[in-house]
Amino acid sequence: MRPWIGLGALVLAEIGYPLTGGRARAALxxxxxxxGFLLSVGHASASRGPRAAALLVLVTAGGGLAVEAVGRSTGYPFGAYDxxxxxxxxLLGVPLVIPxxxxxxxxxxxxxxxxxxxxxxxxxxxxxxxLAAWDLFLDPQMVSQRYWLWRTTSPALPGVAGIPLTNYLGWLGVAVALMALLRLALGDDPARPGVDAPMYAMYLWTFASSIVAHGIFLGLPASAAWGAVGMGLVAVPLAVRLWRS
Incomplete structure (x- = not known):
């Protein structure tokens, strides 16, 4: 998938989310x-080669499936959910789309x-x-639609009921571990500003659009605020760096 075309398709799909409901929303x-998966893997393949793309999928999708399967079965490391x-x-109790x-x-x-x-x-x-900060948006949005539910819901972030703090801590630990494995798999993999521009744009779009969607269209102002703070720790410095370059 060509990166900028794929990003345009992703933006259109995400704009459609608040305009749908029920089964149509779940399908969307x-x-x-x-x-998003095809866009990221396609960019990795085009910019780093097919081997790098395969390793990306193995580490993140394979690792994501493994930790989600363990998580829903045992309650670790995120908490009790299904x-x-x-x-x-x-697959293994985990929707195929999750990895x-x-x-x-x-x-x-x-x-x-x-x-x-x-x-x-x-x-x-x-x-x-x-990566982990994205879940400050993702989990409240998905739980509000009952795509997954938590059995233990406290303690929770102020204003974000129904999701325990253990979830976010688990996400952080798993995300850092996956990135450490990705570093071992890909090596140094230095920044490539021109080639990587679509990925910068995707990260910044996800940050900005999630704030707007949660705060205005989805009725989730608390997760809009928490996500803005958490994901902003990476998104804002990235935007500043790109602006100054």
């Missing part, structure tokens, strides 16, 4: 994730981190935080 979620049937077929979502946002977070720091450990931490 699946379509959106598939587009999926409803809204997101389609499952694709890990890959979708892992790659722009990895690429954005390279633009912010060249130090290996710092890059892993920044990329992991950049």
């Amino acid at each position: 979620v699946v379509v959106t994730v598939v587009i 999926y409803t049937g809204a997101l389609g077929p499952r 694709l979502a890990w890959t979708w946002m892992a790659w722009p977070a990895w690429v954005a981190a390279a633009r912010l720091t060249a130090r290996p450990v710092a890059r892993v931490v920044v990329a992991g935080a950049g």
Whole structure:
């Protein structure tokens, strides 16, 4: 998938989310994730080669499936939760679309981190935080639609009921671990500002559009605020760096 065309398709799909409901909305979620997955993997293949793209999928989709399967079965590391049937077929109890979502946002977070720091450990931490912060938007949005539900819901972030703090801490730990594995798999993988521009745009679009969607269209002002703060720790420095370059 050509990056800018794919990003345009992703934007259109996400704009459609507040305009739909019920089964149509759930189907659009699946379509959106598939587009994002293809966009990230396609960009990785075009910019780093097919081997890098395959390793990306193995680490993030494979790792995401494994940790989600363990998580829903044992309650670790996120807390006790389970999926409803809204997101389609499952593998090991996990909707097939869920591992694709890990890959979708892992790659722009990895690429954005390279633009912010060249130090290996710092890059892993920044990329992991950049991926984990996305869940400050994702989980409240998906839980509000009952795509998955939590059995234990407290303690929770102020204003964001129904999702325990353990979820966000689990996301952070898993995201950093996945980024460490990706660093081992891909090596240094330095920033490539021109080639990576579509991934910067995707990360910044996800940040800005999620704030607007949660705050205005979805009736989730608290998650709009929490996501703005959390994801902004990576998105704002990235935007400043790109503006100054």
